[in-house]
Every structure is written in structure tokens, then in C-alpha cells.
Amino acid sequence: MIVTIDGVAASGKSSVSSGVARALGVPYVSSGLLYRAATLLGLEAALDLHDASGLLVHLLAHSLRLEPLAGGNRIWQGERELTGELHSTRVDAGVSVVAALPEVRGWVDAQLRALPSPFVAEGRDMGTNVFPHAGAKFYLTASPHIRAQRRASERPEDVPAIEAALVRRDALDRVQSAPAPDAVVIDTGPLTLDGVIQTILAELPEGLWSEKQVSGRATPVY
Template identity: 40%
Template sequence: MDGPSGSGKSSVSRGVARALGLRYLDTGAMYRAMTWWMLRQGVDLADPDAIAARCAEPAVVPGTDPDGPTIRVDDVDVAGPIRESEVTGAVSVVAAVPEVRTRLVALQREIIGEGDIVVEGRDIGTVVWPDAAVKVYLTASAEARARRRSAELTGSTVEAQQAAMARRDTLDSTRKTDPLSMAAGAVELDTTPLTLEEVIGEVLRLVKERT
């Protein structure tokens, strides 16, 4: 399950995993966890070489229960802190560093290799697991995405979120390593006019058709 921020990947992926009795992996949380660690360590995020030099240090361990996904760094629960604005504003920069992607993609492939899992991110169908049985690319209008994200964050406005998402979309889609794009064979699903339940239903239909 790939797509830009605010397209509904997390809610849809968890709902599909829950309905099918599968595991769930939020790869974005892994990049956020790495970013959180870099910030706590005082690494200069304007220096890709500094990020690359230290990205092998933290132990990033994601949980795979769709009813209660977890993410730990060096045995510290960071599920809350990684969603704060400081991390959100910096994660695209850290995620663009090739060494970071190489390390986390390897971890993701280890987890996926056990099978029976729904995975969400920005490069799952293109890079992490191009042989996935079902590939879905979720999208939505810029306004819908911003509205959803602002509803999740206290004190945030739709306008502010739309500006932030536009910046992140540009960074994610233009980075040299593993840019956000729709994978070959993926089904694009515009979630703008649909409820969460309707989107989950569409994905479940695709899974039934293709497997």
C-alpha cells in the first residue's frame, strides 16, 4: 500500500490487515523513529553524511499487530513522539539519505519475508517488495488529505497542513533514492469521495480478485 501523506494508508492498511487476520507494518513509522533518534542525538540533519554515518546505530523495532502497532528505538517506546511536529518536519530529509533507506529496507524485507502481511509506505511496490501479490496506490485531493491530517492534530489548520504536505510531496517524489511513485501493476484508488469503510471494502475486493 503506497501513496502520499494523508491518503489514508495507515487506517486502510490496518483495517485490511484486521479483516484478513494478517500482520501489519508501517514503514513510515520506521523512518520517523530513525528521525526521532537523530534529533535526540543532536545529529545535523542538514548534513546527509552525518546522518549516514550514524544510521546503523539505533535498534529500530516495529510491531506488527494491526490492533496496536508499536515502534521502539533502543527499547524505548516512541509511538507518540514520532508523530510530533519536530519529527514530521524532518522525516523526509532523513528518509532521503540512501544509507538510511538501505538499512531500513533490509529490516522491512526481513519482516515481510515471513509472509501474511499488509505493508504501507511510499516505496513498497516499487522497491521494498515489488513481487507483492496485491499493490495499491492510494491518493486523494490535496484538500481532502490536508483536512484529514488537520483533524488528527490539535491546533492545526487545513491551510497549514496543505502547505506542509505540498512540501513533503515534493521532497518524497523528487529524492534521488526510491522516490514516491506508483508501482507497475498497482491499482490506483482515489479515496477523496469514499469513507474509510468503502476504501477498505475496495481493497478487500482487490485482494479476493488477485489471490
């Protein structure tokens, strides 16, 4: 009762996962928000993002809570909502460093595995490491240029600068971001958002979701 959607940075994982989850009537879980929140807290505390022990101590003292919803995840540190602060250039620049720390990855994985299914989980190693026995696995990819064009519509940077940053990010994420051997790989470049969502829905194994859930599918919007 778990679907994993992994992929490279800016491949559309969050939008696609949200659309699939809404079509199936279940929550989706964004692992990336936990890594981004950990990065933000580390930056605000002026910590060395390479120092796993120091960062983990800080995270345990300032516990984070992920609120998984079909329409979009929210993340909290106590009564403070961090969601709107997590997609910034400075967090982009640091999150790959934080996500590569085994101690932090273990902390994130434990939080994700404690969540009750069913749900759609998106990230970089959901199908390979966190939920290796998931009922269906997908991996999204696209060229750096196409991903940069998409991200440029959301941020003030120009396409060449974003593309260069994505190429660097891909190199940093290569260890964590690889498709599971049994994952369906989807090039999102030539597809619309709805096209990717419908491709995934069509690939879901029969019997993974109840008839009631599948009959409630709706076409997601951008």
C-alpha cells in the same frame, strides 16, 4: 502473500492498511514509522539530518525494533517505546529529508525484507522497490485540501497551514512516492475509510489469501 499499500502523505495509508490486515487476519507493516523514528533520534541527538553517514552510525548504535501488529504498529529503541512521539510537527518537517537518504532507505528496506510474511506493507515505495513481487499492490491518493482537512482533526494546526506543508511534502517525496505500474490507484477523497478498505479487499486476486483468512473478514471501525 504480501499486499503493498503506498501513497502520498496523509492519504490514509496506516488506517487503511490496518483495516485490511485485520480483515485478513495478518499483521501490517508501517515502513513510515521506521523513517519517523530515525528522524526523531537524529533530532534528539542534534544531528544534521542531511548527513547520511552520521545518521546511520547513530541508528546502528541505537537499534530500532518495529513491532508489526494488525491493529497498529509500535516501535522501540531498547526498552523505550517511541510510537507516541513520532507524529509531531518537527518529525513531519524532517522525515522527508531522512527518507530521501539512500543509506537510510537501505537500512529500512533490509529490516522490512527480514520480516516473515504474510503481511500488508504500507509506505511510499513498497510496491516499486521493497516488495516488487508482491501479490497485490495499491496506491492511495487524494487532493492536498482533503488530506489537510483529515489531518487537522488530529493536530492543532489549521487547514491552510497543513495543506501548504503537504504540498511541500509531496514535492519532496515525489521521487520515492510513485505508484507501481501494476498498482491499483485509489482516490480516497470521495470514499469513507471502510469504503477504501472494502475496495482493496474486492480487488485482491483470487487465491492470494487462504479461504480461512478471507472468511474471517470483519468491517473495520474508524
